[in-house]
Structure formats: C-alpha cells, structure tokens
Amino acid sequence: MTIDCMQKIYIAGHRGMVGSAIVRELSNKGYNNLVYRTHQELDLANQVAVENFFAQVKPDQVYLAAAKVGGIYANNTYPAEFIYENLMVQNNVIHQAFLSGVKKLLFLGSSCIYPKLAPQPMSEDALLMGKLEPTNEPYAIAKIAGIKMCESYNRQYGKSHGVDYRSVMPTNLFGPGDNYHPENSHVIPALIRRFHEAKVTNAPEVVIWGTGSQRREFLYVDDMAKASIFVMELNKIQYDEVTSPLQSYLNVGFGGADITITELAATIAKVVNYQGKISFDSTKPDGPSQKWMNSSKLNQLGWKAQQDLQSGLNKTYIDFCKKLDTVSE
C-alpha cells in the first residue's frame, strides 16, 4: 500500500496515552505532516476555538483521541463532567472537521457502549440492545452519540462531500503514558501504583476494590495505535464489507481470552515484585461481571494484537518508574 506522507493529519489528544501512541506509530510509518495542539493551546470543548483552528489549519485527516477518560471511581464521581466534556469535544471536532472539508476521521469510542448484560464476547451488533452499566452510563452515552454522529455525517454527506468517518471501539487499554492517578485511573495503572507504593513502604497487604472475580480483556496501547491506523488506511470497499451505514464501527480487542481481576492483580504484583498479601473488598462495586470484545471483524480484515500482557506490563511499569523519577527530580 502506498502512503501519502504529506497528508496533514491532526491528532486530537496527542499527549494522552492513545494519542501519543498514534503519533509514534504514524511517525514510524513515515507520515511527517502531523499537527497537534495541547489542551492549554486549544480547548476542544470551546466551539469558537475549534472552529478557528480547523478554518486555519485545514487538516486532511483527523484522529479523535481527545476525551475525558477515567476508571469506575472517576466515572461515578464526576458523571456531569464525563457527559458534558465528551459530548462537547466530539461535537466540536466532528462538525468543524466536516465544515473545513475533512474527508477522513477516526473516532475513538469504548467497549462501555455495549449493554451491561451483552452476550460475551461482545460483538458490534450488541449496541443499543439493552441497559448500560450505570457507573459509566454518561460516558457511554457520549461515546454512542459520537458513533452515531460519524454515521449520520457519512449517510448525509458521504456521497455529496466524500465524507468517510470511521469509529473504533477499544477494549481496556494500558501502556506507557497511562494516567497513574491514585483515584481517577483505570485498573492497571491504579494497581501498578498501589503495588509499587506497598513495596516501597513494606505494606503487608494490598486491598483491591470488588470481588476480584470480574473478567476483563486488556490491549497494549501500541497495538491500539496500530489498529487505529490500520482502520483509517483500509480502503472503503474493505471497510464497507464488514460494516453497514448504521453499524459503522469496529471492535478492537486482544483477541485471546479475558482474565479475572484476581489473575491480573497477581501478574502486576509479580511485575512490580510486591510480595505481600492481596485481598479484595467485596463491599465496593465490581462493574460488569465480564467485558470481552469480539474482534473477529477486524481480525478478518487482517489485523491482530501482538503484545502479550506480561511484557506489556513490564514496559508500563518502567514508564511508571520513569515518571516517579521525573517528579522526584
């Protein structure tokens, strides 16, 4: 496949975990006309600022990886911020991209869009077939709106304006650049921090929220970046073969088996070399009992995850330690 390396590509959220991995991967592939702005330089929730940015910069393609993201505690504590900021960011970026003539855009959704009791592994046709998990419903509703916005623009402006806006639904992601905040982070960075701190302070026990029996799937962020670019680069005939106008998104999962939080915790403790006791607080919420994506459509198109959990965790722990060094310098 030939790559037009001069395509001007805007990566929204380039300093985030996924956005920075997309930048790394695009650069590795030879794309050298990448455009980005920090949150401070451009607040994507500000309609006028986004309008001015697109009118001036006029990118050819957009990767929309900017969003308000967090784990179960953050979603449950700040539901208004999760729905407001995500809707604003995606509405502004998708609409202004369209007005400035962007033909190709990739929206990053999430596996949270699927109903709490969706059959496992969850396939694309489970969308809107049941009630969502209440703890992250506002975030999920925003993500569903993002998918439907892309679909609606394709349906209305696909033929007339050549609009081709695609969406990918990642499973739980982890890797360098993750958010290790003690409360607002996802399970892997949160456990890395907890086990590391317990090791340093010689704490005899680490107590983890929930029963530990929930099953989850995890994908290394560089694999996610590769999948994003793979989907963006697919020709329209291939993309249309596995999607439809009202189901235009693709799942991106690890593809192998999911694991329990108990198994995950044991693996992270090993990576961090924490040798104390691990116990569970079952009075705290578990979230859905299982979340496992069916990624067969993407696999059928030729994409497969490459990084296994253990080596991905090793790289993530190195990243966490580097961040600690920077803070303590």
Ligand SMILES: NC(=O)c1ccc[n+]([C@@H]2O[C@H](COP(=O)([O-])OP(=O)(O)OC[C@H]3O[C@@H](n4cnc5c(N)ncnc54)[C@H](OP(=O)(O)O)[C@@H]3O)[C@@H](O)[C@H]2O)c1
């Ligand atoms: N992480 C996961 O496990 C996971 C799983 C499924 C889907 N996803 C999706 O993947 C995408 C990227 O997630 P991520 O993990 O890379 O998140 P992240 O590390 O938190 O990065 C998000 C980025 O978006 C920026 N941003 C947020 N609001 C903004 C605004 N109003 N204006 C400008 N920039 C703004 C953030 O900047 P600041 O930090 O400066 O605010 C940050 O750089 C999101 O759409 C997320 O929903 C992530």
